[in-house]
Amino acid sequence: MMKELKSKAFWRAVLAELLGMTLFIFLSIGAAIGNPNNSNPDQEVKVSLAFGLSIATLAQSLGHISGAHLNPAVTLGLLASCQISLLKAVMYIAAQMLGAAVASGIVYGVRPENVTALGVNSLNNISSSQGIGVELLATFQLVLCVLAVTDKRRRDVTGSAPLAIGLSVALGHLTAISFTGCGINPARSFGPAVIMGDFENHWVYWVGPMCGGVAAALIYDFLLYPKYDDFPERMKVLVSGPDAAVGDKDTGPEQEVKVALAFGLAIATLAQSLCHISGAHFNPAITLAMLINCQISIFRAVFYILAQMLGAVFASGIVYGLRPNTTDSLGVNKLNGVDVAQGFGIEFLATFQLVLCFIATTDNRRSDVTGSAPLAIGLSVCLGHLAAIRYTGCGINPARSFGPAVITKGFENHWVYWVGPISGGLVAALVYDYLLHPKLGDLTERLKVLCYGPEDAPAQEPLLEANAAQWNKG
Structure with a gap:
């Protein structure tokens, strides 16, 4: 834990999560409020x-x-x-x-x-x-x-x-x-x-x-x-x-497509830009899933989630300050014609498919993945929005829901946008890790990762090598 705390690469990764989340929320919420x-x-x-x-x-x-x-x-x-x-x-x-x-x-x-x-x-x-x-x-x-x-x-x-x-x-x-x-x-x-x-x-x-x-x-x-x-x-x-040198307006179908594209493209672009630095989680549900999957340490997970929430609040404040005077919406997630149990189910399933896609496309044990992992993950985000936006506004990311809620003080049914996505992400990690594509590492090795980070990361630059392995599909 102290090794990570003293590592410049660790703090660059936390900064990347903060910056990525800020850009993600600004770009996606800005498109959503129009x-x-x-x-x-x-x-x-x-x-x-x-x-x-x-x-x-x-x-x-x-x-x-x-x-x-x-x-x-x-x-x-x-x-x-x-x-x-x-x-x-x-x-x-x-x-x-x-x-x-x-x-x-x-x-x-x-x-x-x-x-x-x-x-x-x-x-x-x-x-x-x-x-x-x-x-x-x-x-x-x-x-x-x-x-x-x-x-x-x-x-x-x-x-x-x-x-x-x-x-x-x-x-x-x-x-x-x-x-x-x-x-x-x-x-x-x-x-x-x-x-x-x-x-x-x-x-x-x-x-x-x-x-x-x-x-x-x-x-x-x-x-x-x-x-x-x-x-x-x-x-x-x-x-x-x-x-x-010696290197929340009313959203018709057309608005729903625009918002879904904006969220999906934001994640695809930012994941391509920052994955080699932090792993490009940009979502507490993904970070917790990677923790359960024993791919990051508890210490890193805590700092990533804090950075994601701070970035979401910061970006929501920027959008609030830049919006036209005639716009009073900030993309706060709300249940639309569904009760809390239905909202939970929708958020659970939409996040489940996203986290399953994230874990599968970044699994460094696979040799059959071609194309772009960031693009696949971005399309998964887009898919989740197309399916869920009409019913819940599509959270699938607790930090994304948290930022606008803090700025506008709109916390009605806010717990749904934490419990649903986090449950969906954790279940996806467990299903993939123990049923679909089990890992063979023993409990001791897995606990070491939770405490100290991935064991195969070199001491001088632990994050870069771990993330390069995680994202490299060449």
Whole structure:
């Protein structure tokens, strides 16, 4: 226990759970509450998917040539991370802005005569400071995802990095489009603004994303997964490039789909970004299941759950502060036409399938898993929401339910959203571990893990190796 307490890797993992939970709750709850002033809510999923799929496709097509930044905020984040030279960053940003202006001019020229809009970003009944906050956080998660899935030091990344980045873009749009039109890309905002001559509050779409990108780079590079390059080596990259260096509104069906996608994509993106640091639990039910499964220590489980709850409260407070004045909802879970016993059953089963998916896809005894474990887990979260959201609001995560409840003081039937998910998670762990795919370790070995953490983790860096083994499916 004291070894974990003194380990930098342990505290980085706790920080990753805190940061991941904060981003998860902000992105998912932000998408869930929406904006009542939005005149085209039916277009949100379509637009989000269009932006996300376009980035995924282009990143797959051009990533081997330029790195496929396609966004000044990403370029600036990689510059702050000392992965490109200053000259290349300047030329990339100039090219991105020129490309956005040319493309916007083409769209303007071929649009039907009865279409007057050109997708100019504008604040939707929120202040400029709220707009900066939304843009900063939406861009933060995107750049964090880019840095994490393209980190050459990682050995545990499976699946498609371009797809993960595209899903991150779609997630940002699902969350922010109701409030700011979702810039998260200064060049994307610049192109239509130039053609239409409309620069009202345009600075918001530069300051927010650029600050979010740089903050993501610094936090990833110095706190979450530090690099140990000498300062002269980092300066050499900036000057000459890397080659010179010697690395609760009423929810109709369309709103339910949007919310389910937002929660699922948030988990998939953040799991891909942070799994190599903390294991990416982001859910007390999963953490307790992993404890019962003897994959983490009691000490780590306690700190993870505290970090998850703190992150959820912090993010709920951010959403509460950034929401439009006309929005009084904060996504507090409530039973809808079901009693507490039915609510418990729904939460139990929805969480059971999620935790079963998590344990199965991260089981390092398996050699038959291909594709992306984070994506599979994200789809499981999405499935749980599609099934449960109409009846319970879909908790399946006690911390997610706790955050909004604390901020709004809405604790009616709140116990259902703890007892149901935690029971479902624990049962899933026991069923998998003792019936479906039993482990053969003796009781002494299992108790050692509960007290000290996984025995196979090296003393100097226990967490990294344990999580690399847990997530590596290559």
